[in-house]
Amino acid sequence: MGAQRSTLKELAAELDISVATASRALGGYEDISAKTRARVAQKAREIGYVPNSAGRMLVSGRSDFVGLVVPVSGPFLVDAFLGEFVTGMGEQLTEYGVDLFLATVSGEKTELDVLRHVVESGRADGMIINRIAERDERIEFLKSRNFPFVAHGRLSVEDGTMNWLDTDGQAAFTKAFDMLYDLGHRRFGFLTIDEPMSFKHFREKGLEAAYSSKSDPSLSLVKASAKRSNEVALREECRKLLTSENRPTAVLAVIDELAIILMQEAERLDIAIPGDLSVIGFDNAPATALTPPGLSTFDQQIRDCARQMTDMLMTVIRDRPSEQLTRLIQPVFLGRGSHGPAPRKRL
Amino acid sequence: MGAQRSTLKELAAELDISVATASRALGGYEDISAKTRARVAQKAREIGYVPNSAGRMLVSGRSDFVGLVVPVSGPFLVDAFLGEFVTGMGEQLTEYGVDLFLATVSGEKTELDVLRHVVESGRADGMIINRIAERDERIEFLKSRNFPFVAHGRLSVEDGTMNWLDTDGQAAFTKAFDMLYDLGHRRFGFLTIDEPMSFKHFREKGLEAAYSSKSDPSLSLVKASAKRSNEVALREECRKLLTSENRPTAVLAVIDELAIILMQEAERLDIAIPGDLSVIGFDNAPATALTPPGLSTFDQQIRDCARQMTDMLMTVIRDRPSEQLTRLIQPVFLGRGSHGPAPRKRL
């Protein structure tokens, strides 16, 4: 290893005191005189003493790491928000003097294998999990182990026992629908994915709530969906939507990725955005600003969410609160160029 | 904490053997009979025994973590390749049974503070550092502590004592220049940053080597640069380049970011790409594919680099090789729409 690291024993020996005294002095305990505390602190600085984390961990039972399990990723797809997320977590974790254990899923391992490792190795005191599925085995597992965690996203059926932070996709989609309605749109499309992620549930719910609240006979809503992982099918669905009789003049996409594919297909079909078609997405993915004319979408405020989740997690770890912790974050609408007034004349 | 974790002592007690035997059995030592080894393994599985990592760490002196210090990031800028990089590292680390300690820089802390923490806490056995500067204090520090590390990038002046993996920007820029030359371009521009990063040195060197190798009197090369962090200045430089007398017909940008700004400014000035101007960048940043007509660039193969660096790092940690480890990776050219034949007539 590097230069020999100094130990508490050495530090104590230098000052001719016991290790217990040295330990308690550094711990700031009142039963060590202020003078001794100062001497110890001084000497510690002098010899560059840093407590060995293994020794500390062994006796305290804590690791002072928290885990983040990076969502499964195929050979090409990596979560676009990972950077933002870990930055937010990192920022907040420094406040607590806790480090980040980043566990990735790869090879033969399933996400649950990785989770199990983090929990069972004792190398983390708690963790954050992302991308909650409608029925999520990770949650069952963590609960069964009574392992502190906070979920980014909640279950479609709230069970009141899980700590979560979620973006209010429901409110956002209600808002988006109303906005488009006010712009004169009456024929709506909704583009979603087939995967059982819980967020799509809420977003659809928000849209439907807004839709049903209007009693307008001219109103229509058509849904299209495909597997997110199946780009061919997604494009096909988009084309179908865009070439259908009475095709929608406004489409809401459950995630930006779908909105962008729709915009690309619209361009191929010579459908002008926002002239002939308005599109609104969700996520503020990096590509949204760059795809002309710029996708109107909702920003998830990922970094801030990550910070808040970190606070929640540390509370769970340290205080073991008996009540459930939850937070609903309002996403911020970013009006770019992809939405506008409904086309005047019948297409 | 979660369910009480079982210890080696318990495991041994269950089988009525000593902890030493249990430990050595699980370690696969030959001086424990095959029969006993099997019994121990069986029982371990049965009671879900997982070695406590603190105990192990304390006695072995290893943490079985490696660190990655995430490059400094302002409030908006996060390394676009972080996701790819950690995915690659994670994939390879599972091969070694080692975990990833992700250390981020934030708040008051400097990058060196973070490095110091990772090294001195003993919470990592080695680390990878990114974005090497021309003179990099992190390297001095790690060397002075004799702490195992591999750098992503090398120093402009090779000193033969540091382990590194780098993308061969020099070869790439020579290749790019030659390609454009063969397409008829004679008036070249080079767009670079003022920050003292080592990669820009090599890329410029590659360009200059190619440039000087031609003895063509009509050849010209003009350079422009600004601080990467100063977008206003960057745009200004681009405009100057594009509106100069005898402006270049081909511009090489040291990083995609600059190329994209150039393309945006070109569009404003009604300079057609690739008709009037060819642009080639470097990095294959996410935005490159989306900025029409698509930026021709070099892909760094980040994930694969990360994997290779992980292998190198593990070698350094475990074998402490006396010779320097180095690897030069050839980036892959991605011809998209931003480059083409030189315009025929004088502009």
Added chain:
DNA sequence: GTAAAAATCTAAAACGTTTTAGAAATTTCC
């Protein structure tokens, strides 16, 4: 059947820390 060799197991120490229970030193009180 016994001595030597080989195979198998184990007690104890070590890693570096924190905490507990109590010892030693100092101060206070009358």
Added chain:
DNA sequence: GGAAATTTCTAAAACGTTTTAGATTTTTAC
């Protein structure tokens, strides 16, 4: 000046593992 109270310090145990040096058991060789 001595007992009591308070302040200050410390020895020892504990956390869970691996390794070392050696003990015990089994096998081999004659």
